[in-house]
Amino acid sequence: MAGPEFEVPKMSEYTEVPKIKEGAMAHAKSFPAAEASQTSLGFPWKLTDDWHDRAINRMGELLVKYRGLRVFMDACVHCGACTDKCHYFLGTADPKNMPVARQDLMRKVYRRYFTLPGKIVPWLVGAEDLTKETLDDWYSYYHQCSECRRCSVYCPYGIDTAEITMAGREILNTVGMGQKYTSEIIAKVFKIGNNLGLPGPALEDTLLGLEEDIEADTGVAVKLPLDVKGAEILLVTPSADFFSEPHVESLIGYAKVLHAAGASWTFSSYASEAGNFGLFNGNYETMRKVAMRIRDAALELGVKRIIVGECGHAWRIAYAFWNTLTGLGYGGNDPFSIELQKQLDPRYKQPSHICEYTWDLIQRGVLKFDKSLNDDRVITFHDSCNVARGSRMGDEPGGQFTIPRNIIRAVANNFHDMAPETIGEATFCCGGGAGILTDDLMEVRVKGALPRMNAYNAVAQEKGVNFMALICAICKAQFTKVVPYYGFDMSQIGGVHQLVSTAIKLEQD
Amino acid sequence: MPMVEVAGKSFEVDEEGYLINLADWDEGIAAYLAKEEKVELTPNHWEVINFLREYYSEYQIAPAIRVLTKAIGKKLGPDKGSNKYLYELFPYGPAKQACKIAGLPKPTGCI
Numbered sequence: 001m002a003g004p005e006f007e008v009p010k011m012s013e014y015t016e017v018p019k020i021k022e023g024a025m026a027h028a029k030s031f032p033a034a035e036a037s038q039t040s041l042g043f044p045w046k047l048t049d050d051w052h053d054r055a056i057n058r059m060g061e062l063l064v065k066y067r068g069l070r071v072f073m074d075a076c077v078h079c080g081a082c083t084d085k086c087h088y089f090l091g092t093a094d095p096k097n098m099p100v101a102r103q104d105l106m107r108k109v110y111r112r113y114f115t116l117p118g119k120i121v122p123w124l125v126g127a128e129d130l131t132k133e134t135l136d137d138w139y140s141y142y143h144q145c146s147e148c149r150r151c152s153v154y155c156p157y158g159i160d161t162a163e164i165t166m167a168g169r170e171i172l173n174t175v176g177m178g179q180k181y182t183s184e185i186i187a188k189v190f191k192i193g194n195n196l197g198l199p200g201p202a203l204e205d206t207l208l209g210l211e212e213d214i215e216a217d218t219g220v221a222v223k224l225p226l227d228v229k230g231a232e233i234l235l236v237t238p239s240a241d242f243f244s245e246p247h248v249e250s251l252i253g254y255a256k257v258l259h260a261a262g263a264s265w266t267f268s269s270y271a272s273e274a275g276n277f278g279l280f281n282g283n284y285e286t287m288r289k290v291a292m293r294i295r296d297a298a299l300e301l302g303v304k305r306i307i308v309g310e311c312g313h314a315w316r317i318a319y320a321f322w323n324t325l326t327g328l329g330y331g332g333n334d335p336f337s338i339e340l341q342k343q344l345d346p347r348y349k350q351p352s353h354i355c356e357y358t359w360d361l362i363q364r365g366v367l368k369f370d371k372s373l374n375d376d377r378v379i380t381f382h383d384s385c386n387v388a389r390g391s392r393m394g395d396e397p398g399g400q401f402t403i404p405r406n407i408i409r410a411v412a413n414n415f416h417d418m419a420p421e422t423i424g425e426a427t428f429c430c431g432g433g434a435g436i437l438t439d440d441l442m443e444v445r446v447k448g449a450l451p452r453m454n455a456y457n458a459v460a461q462e463k464g465v466n467f468m469a470l471i472c473a474i475c476k477a478q479f480t481k482v483v484p485y486y487g488f489d490m491s492q493i494g495g496v497h498q499l500v501s502t503a504i505k506l507e508q509d
Numbered sequence: 510m511p512m513v514e515v516a517g518k519s520f521e522v523d524e525e526g527y528l529i530n531l532a533d534w535d536e537g538i539a540a541y542l543a544k545e546e547k548v549e550l551t552p553n554h555w556e557v558i559n560f561l562r563e564y565y566s567e568y569q570i571a572p573a574i575r576v577l578t579k580a581i582g583k584k585l586g587p588d589k590g591s592n593k594y595l596y597e598l599f600p601y602g603p604a605k606q607a608c609k610i611a612g613l614p615k616p617t618g619c620i
Contacts, residue, residue, distance in 0.1 A: 181617060213575065242573055438617070477620050
């Protein structure tokens, strides 16, 4: 698929702050969403005649509904701490990809219509009328932000750029400027139940095929159950796990772990997607509608426990939003929450991450491994942004960083971390998060991966690292596509449970 | 949406050149799309394309990569039943490039 030609950045020992190039990425335009999917989402699909007033009205509504947004609009003092923290700026050198500048595309409009000085003396306070050109800039640059929130870590005011990008995309959708990739995917979830549009019979056929593969490979009849009423555990995982390499290797890993633990578990064909692109386009109703499928499936199947597979933004939503969206989690004391809580087993974290589940079994000595089976791999771990900066695992602060690494060390002998300023809370995005993982943004994806590629290359050169383990479907898809641009083979990318799958010892039936 | 003309027949395609109507597909448009993708079609390519179309007509989705590799392994021999071999045939990835030539919608998601 011959995409537009562009220059792949050169890797260097450290990621240096580039000399700015005005307008370097102004041409990046994701394909617009078409009528069918936008209608399904309840948005117009071409620019409405009243776009100006609609946009300002929607901004006004969002400023009231999300009070954080107003604080973020007001609080910035242009200190510049965020400017060199964004992987898209570091990879593209376009100054509008500095988080502060990307935010200011909205802030200048906010000032003009929602602040007194901006209404009276706009020229003194950097306030500007909303024009079609500004909307075009929003469309371009709000699709060059992966909502990874690295800049927010360094902002002295804690301004969350992701919230601004989400508001920008929501306003764009409201006036008929949706993005094809996210719009089509959400429409597929509404219609079929997962991002891929994998219908129940295809899912069943795929799982049966995988059972055959695992048995042929190990001699053990590991099952991948679907829609089993009365199962104890509902496993919700990104649909890419059923479909793609290397994702499917982790899916097999989950099944082996659950088999070895003797668990009663099931997938759901109705809730066959952990991902939730409602987070990406910033629409609360969409996010809730997608998340409700998981609640409905849990009630329907009567499960006691819900576990989430390797998906970064899904885990953020599960960990931080499911309780208020779906009554699944802690703190709900209303009839809606209680209905689900009384069904779920209070002894377990609800929901749990598959890494928490596996690590618990490892600590209790339930799982046995032959670590030498991973000896051909020298492994590093890429912290996925939504897990790193938007969630937690286990009972200790930083559990989302230690637990996946503990699992890797338990199943493999060779592990080296990348440079500290590129992992943990400071992790660099893969470059494909939040709706950027589409072929029409390949240039943005390749360039945005530069800081991570520099850090990976450093451990590859110094420590012989040849495998980057991940717990996110988007990161897996992004890296397998992008690492060849930097001279690495796509087989160097895989899941944490792929490593578990390689080393786990299963007892013969 | 743009149109392409092949052997006197016109086809509607999307921004990336995927066929809009599955039923429009014929071997002529497949050859045209392959050329656009710089893929030279051999009988082994056709095995993949035909399997994709059969699977799609049954399940309304392209096969998962494991389903595809297994089916191709059965047809062409176990050494060909691998993701690596499929990438040799379709360098941009079997899911997207082979589907395009087979006239199927582009698989999208976290893939």
